Amino acid sequence: MTSWPLASARPILVVALGLAGLALSIALAASIGEMTIPLEVIAKTVSNRLFGTTHALNRIQEGVVWDYRLSRAVVAACCGGALAVSGVILQALLRNPLAEPYVLGISAGASTGAVLVMIVGVGGGAVTLSGGAFAGAVAALSLVGLLALGSGGGSDRVLLAGVAGSQLFNAMTSFIVATAANAEQARGVLFWLLGNLGGVRWPDVWLALPVVLVGFVVAMLHARALDAFAFGADAAAAMGVSVTRVRVVLFALTAAMTAAMVGIVGSIGFVGLVIPHAVRFLVGHRHARLLPAALVVGAVFLVLADILSRVLVAQQVLPVGVVTALFGAPAFALILFRARHAR
């Protein structure tokens, strides 16, 4: 029998619960840090900035909350949501539980693009780190796409092409770091590769938020097509799904979402692989439920991971990718262990 805790709950309740959890986690992220700021101040700051109220506030606290912590938390939420939704889509399309957003070589390509800007100085200062990472991601994705098409285009071919592309671009990154970087630069690259929300400001929000919202809506429009892939592409086609069109649209969508996020915050691992599995244990396999659940859970997870990355070691910020893996892996093991009777 099925045993998904939330599968039969009212959708409206689950959505409300999820959004409340997301709002709370973002408020906490704005409150917790080297300087702890009361939640009341967070609420007043948001009210002042968004609704034009004139609560009297400490200017420094208001600045920290609005200019640093809130923008950072919102980008973390967008990034977590986008990676988790991309993971759900890729696992369904490729019918492989190991598929994740970086499987198409995006993270490896982004790292090569980033080190080219950071260390070699490509673009002569005119190209930002994010821009370089995005360009690298697109380059790697194109190569993987060509390889996959040239080898026949089946799911396993896409995965193999992704592995080959990732290896190539990772090797190029290592080559550049090993030959051209000094110790300080190498440390910076390592931090960036593990995910870095440090330099995030509001302009990044205005890029990340539309990307994840549009991506989510397009994914939801394909929820039934994704369901139909459960028995493979031929079965989906026999049930009236335009397999080629759906594949092209959704691969492009996940690539765009992932490349945009990697460009902003570097490659944060684990979220796109594991959140989809965790969410499946909560709400079951129907994508109309799975996609929104992944969006919210992925968002909350990364916001909380970011808080931990800032408070875990005093006076130091850990790369958020370290935290996602360090705390996500045992949590996931626990879910797997508890769910061993569910199937």
Add this chain to the structure above:
Amino acid sequence: MTLATRDVRWGVGGLPLVDGVTLAVEPGRTLGLIGPNGSGKSSLLRLMARLRRVSSGVITLEDRDIATLSRRTFARRVAFVEQHATTDAALTVLDVVRLGRTPHRGALSPWNAADAAAVDTALAQVGMADRRDRLWHSLSGGERQRALIARALAQCPSELLLDEPTNHLDIRHQLEILALVQRLPVTSVVALHDLNLAALFCDRLAALHQGRLVCVGTPEEVLTPDVIGHVFGVRASVERSPRDGRLQVHFLLG
């Protein structure tokens, strides 16, 4: 006229797998495709299910080229049950059968009474109504095949294509599945290995050999020692059962 093929050819890498097949399916009847491994049964079914595009020739549904129909329109009319279809997802029988409603639902249209009725009817037709909440992983081979046929029936097709639906099933389940297919109120095309089962359950048979249609007709016309010898390369004698007058194929050794 329902599905018909006219001089259909298709192959992979220059190797012809279906080589000039012209065949018409009779409405409401069960057509069996027989032939050895690699004779083109599965390929022909996949072409008829529009999963592959013909290299030349044309396949028609009600005299319209199926390549001109949209995928959804086609899937509301013709359903296909694959061989060895399975999933890793933890789906219930009900989830699987619900998938069959995909061609009838828009991206935003909610689940409605017609969908629920079609699913209930399909589950009842295959005798799985009492097992609708069972998980896919817990089903036997026969139950999985029934669930997949129910998924196809939930599409409310008028044509049903089945690729070796009895493969890997024990004899009781083979008989049950084919009896089920035979009594469904749809036109069926079934690829089959077992000649005696084909004789038992099909109204007409088409024998394929190396991608070509050797002959088509009633089981009496097709299952002759000559055809079996030519198509399968084995010696056989064909008799009528003294018990019920049905055809029986006996294979001769040596």
